[in-house]
Amino acid sequence: MRFAVRRLLPVLAVAILAGACAANSAEPGPAASAPPAPAEQNLAGVCPATVVVQMNWFPQAEHGGLYRLLGSGFTVDAERKVVSGPLLAEGGDTGVRLEVRAGGPVTGFQRVSALMATDQSITLGAVATDEAVQEAASLPTLAVFAPMDKSPQMVMWSPEQHPDWQHISDIGRTDTTVVYSSGASYMDYLVHSGQLKQSQVDGSYDGGPARFVAEGGRIAQQGYATNEPYQYQNEITAWHRPVRFELVHDSGYPIYPEALAIRADQADTLAPCLRRLVPILQRSTAAYLREPDTTNAAIVRMVRELNAGYEYSADRAAFAVTQLRELGLANDGRTAVVGDFDPARVTTVLDALRPVLTEQGHPPAADLTADAVVSNAFIDQSIQW
Structure with missing residues (x-):
């Protein structure tokens, strides 16, 4: 949904520098391990041992479905600005870990697509449709899951x-x-x-x-x-x-904000992983919108322990969920499927940006189409709101 400075308070830079000296979370969560997830949700040997997701800001309710996968047993690394723990599917351990990295001021406001190009450890990154179109030639990404249907x-x-x-x-x-x-x-x-x-x-x-x-x-x-x-x-x-x-x-600018994307050249390599992981993301996102309170409390704690430089209150998180529901941000009603893409919408964004980028001297390729930017290949069409 950008590239723009997001909710940056004047004290943020100072607070982040101070946070770099902080210790890791003092509240590591329950020590008991989760039971194993069902075989169809077992990601061990299929996905990377640690699924790394690079975000473009700190934790927030808009991405509650992602943070819900960490349950309550996550740890917070205040120095690295990372939240991590076993990746859970409905409370079951999938056999791999999830590491979610904060972005924005933490990464010098670099675009996530640029971070993905230089750091091969990143599995998925939050890349909005307009960023994907702009960077298609030099930093190509392919979005595989849309946490939100509309940008806020x-x-x-x-x-x-x-x-x-x-x-x-x-x-x-x-x-x-x-x-x-x-x-x-x-x-x-x-x-x-x-x-x-x-x-x-x-x-x-x-x-x-x-x-x-x-x-x-x-x-x-x-x-x-x-x-x-x-x-x-x-x-x-x-x-x-x-x-x-x-x-x-x-x-008239219907981007998919902060869609979870892979490097385009990793589509074949990650396909077995994505066939299992994306449906897990779909189910978690739908479940979060139904019952957000526990995850919101975790997000509030994450922001505090990451020393983000601002307070993210439970009330503000609850308001965000209300807006996700009432404004159709989570589901615009065009389809009932969780997290899918409408190629026609992506084409609208491409058509809107083409003259702008051409005027700026870096037009997208003439043959660039929606299917080079987004994919429904890993979406389980049966998982619906």
């Missing part, structure tokens, strides 16, 4: 200051400044499509609320529908009132 990326504004706005395009009919994190591809699309003007977009957003609050909500700002609406109304004492927003998805 949004543009938000104050309903008090701008009561007539309903859509992002309404902002573009004014000269109001829209603050975002430089490098965000969706903003290039919004400008190129005429919904916003180049003269009004400002790429200086640092992830904090200070400017929006200081301006009294007269500006518009990027955000995430799973985060800022709760944060601004409940946690930012200088604001403490609602914001309104439109999803970038609804502007």
